[in-house]
Amino acid sequence: MIPLQTERLLLRAFTDDDLEFVFQLHQNPDLVRFIRTATTPDLETARRHLDKFMTLRDHPVHGFSVVELRTGPHAGTAVGIIMVKPIPPSGGGEATDTEIGWRQVAEHTGNGYITEAAAAALAAVLETGLPEVVAVTHPDNHASQRVCERIGMRRIGLTDAYYDTQTLLFRTTRA
């Protein structure tokens, strides 16, 4: 799926050089507030995230990508990530659905970067022929819900189907 380019952004694969970026990314207070498992107190924890983000690199549909500015004076700056991966069903068992998700460095919010990157990633995933993509957010994570709606995902409602917790479910089905 990557590399992918949009007007302002490049979506590229993670490398070992992204450790400091992964650490900074996870200092976003909203991330810690809504996804407790993302708490990242030190570089060792960041390294574990990075190892995960470097998996799925050759997968035709799934993958983790760094969202990087590709124009302007700050070209080359990593601002966030997009994840396309199997979503773990509650109660365990085989993951059959694909989710799209995102995380952003706090100082880069409010510029539309994640909406732009997620829209491109979602379109690329659907182009591979996958019939459906879901996204789930903490019920109070309104910023993330707005991203879902801006990229055209349909708000379905509360669900207990994933991650052994209650989330708000969004879905896009290939036309």
Ligand SMILES: CC(C)(COP(=O)(O)OP(=O)(O)OC[C@H]1O[C@@H](n2cnc3c(N)ncnc32)[C@H](O)[C@@H]1OP(=O)(O)O)[C@@H](O)C(=O)NCCC(=O)NCCS
């Ligand atoms: C969820 C998260 C990525 C949303 O960040 P965001 O900056 O609001 O999202 P975008 O990058 O798409 O930017 C959209 C905002 O930029 C504004 N914006 C500015 N220029 C824009 C442009 N050219 N295009 C689109 N939006 C633009 C929009 O108005 C919007 O602000 P608003 O929601 O206040 O109206 C961010 O809050 C985050 O990282 N949270 C922690 C991690 C997290 O919750 N992940 C999701 C788990 S489900």
